[in-house]
Amino acid sequence: MRELLTRIERASRLDRLGDSVQRRVMSIMRARRLRDALHGVWLGHPLHPALVQVPVGAWTSVAVLDLLRGQRRAATVLTGVGVAGAVPAAITGLNDWASLSREQRRVGLVHAVANQIALVLYAGSFAARLTGRHGAGRGLAYLGFAAASGGAYLGGHLAYKQAAGVNQAVPQLHRISDGWHPVADLTSLPEDQLVSRIIDDVRVLVYRDGDDITVMLERCAHQNGPLSEGSLTRIEGRACVVCPWHGSTFELTNGEAVHGPAATDQQLLRSRVVDGMVQAQLP
Structure with a gap:
């Protein structure tokens, strides 16, 4: 894993896409008050890791509920809660990502892609459950859980190894x-x-x-x-x-x-x- 993460940090081929996405994010979030709010300045703490707890907690609970009998309704509700909670978490994450250094943005880009894959899979799982296809919903949810876990690992690398979002002073x-x-x-x-x-x-x-x-x-x-x-x-x-x-x-x-x-x-x-x-x- 260390070798893989080092390769991602040094993957300059990601810069062309990363720079393009960064420009797009900055053009959309032009208002400083909006950027400050999404960074969590008003909270005195980065907002993104706080919001991430909603989808992570909901989807982890779904993984457990899907192993139990008679929990289809609860699993469906929590799948939807996770999908809804992932949207503001993603927006705040993109806002933070746009202000990182180039090496951090490379890892952050892969982190974001993994999380977006997870979101799409869980959205598909939610739709399948609503239409009564609970077997397909469970399968998509476990694939989404794998993607989300990979994204979480990369997020931890960003915070603990690359010091993204922490007080560096x-x-x-x-x-x-x-x-x-x-x-x-x-x-x-x-x-x-x-x-x-x-x-x-x-x-x-x-x-x-x-x-x-x-x-x-x-x-x-x-x-x-x-x-x-x-x-x-x-x-x-x-x-x-x-x-x-x-x-x-x-x-x-x-x-x-x-x-x-x-x-x-x-x-x-x-x-x-x-x-x-x-x-x-x-x-």
């Missing part, structure tokens, strides 16, 4: 030692500007607004973009930093994700000023 916290660390002389920090400093070889972003100081991890939660090279903006009067790579936007006072593709907040460090020296420590 947080691991840097583990490189910062305990205790308070000097960051900068307060008088040396210009107001309303982004300043980069280093704590234990970890780069942090420092922002000053009068006496209020923000110290956050400098690498973007989405794809490790350099926030210190980003731009400042104000959204509803709140100072925010915009990542220069993919446009993820975070409020500087609390690290809250305001715009995606990042769905999780940017990690802040605790900060204080002692004798004119800005200090920071782990949250």
Whole structure:
């Protein structure tokens, strides 16, 4: 399996199709509010893995019910629930996929194809059950379950091996030692500007607004973009930093994700000023 997944990651032949699909997805989902909602910015957590629980749970239950007697009606209902739930899960997944790196998109494309095959098979199973052909419905459902399981495996590879959709900045916290660390002389920090400093070889972003100081991890939660090279903006009067790579936007006072593709907040460090020296420590 490792060799197969490595081949998919390196399959540049998938890029032509992947790039075309990416352009189509971005053209359809032009509205930023729509993309943010589908990313799960409002939830503070990627929305796609949460929605996936509906079809996965329903179809897994169908696989069990189909082995039992007298459960045709329940199996039919859950097959339909899974088909209905797979649609929003697929839409949010495509939205997330369009903002991934090229290697991630290759695996994500195969992941999506496997899930679409599963959806078609389960839709056929649902139709067969409704017309009384329960034997055919069971057969199609088990084929769909195999396809969905393969898709789930690829989804796990995306998350756990390729770090798609996870907060990629947080691991840097583990490189910062305990205790308070000097960051900068307060008088040396210009107001309303982004300043980069280093704590234990970890780069942090420092922002000053009068006496209020923000110290956050400098690498973007989405794809490790350099926030210190980003731009400042104000959204509803709140100072925010915009990542220069993919446009993820975070409020500087609390690290809250305001715009995606990042769905999780940017990690802040605790900060204080002692004798004119800005200090920071782990949250």
